[in-house]
Amino acid sequence: MPLPAADAQQLALIIGYQAMALINRDLTRAFTPCEEEAERRLTQFRMTQH
Numbered sequence: 442m443p444l445p446a447a448d449a450q451q452l453a454l455i456i457g458y459q460a461m462a463l464i465n466r467d468l469t470r471a472f473t474p475c476e477e478e479a480e481r482r483l484t485q486f487r488m489t490q491h
């Protein structure tokens with residue numbers, strides 16, 4: 442049985458948000474180590490400047 446248009450649209454939004462969450466998780470996993478390394482290097486640089 443087909444869903445009413447509003448229900449179908451809401452379901453499509455939910456599916457889209459779930460897909461975005463997975464993409465965001467993958468991006469976070471990829472970039473967090475880089476950000477942590479950048480923060481370490483910035484901290485070291487700041488310590489040598491004082």
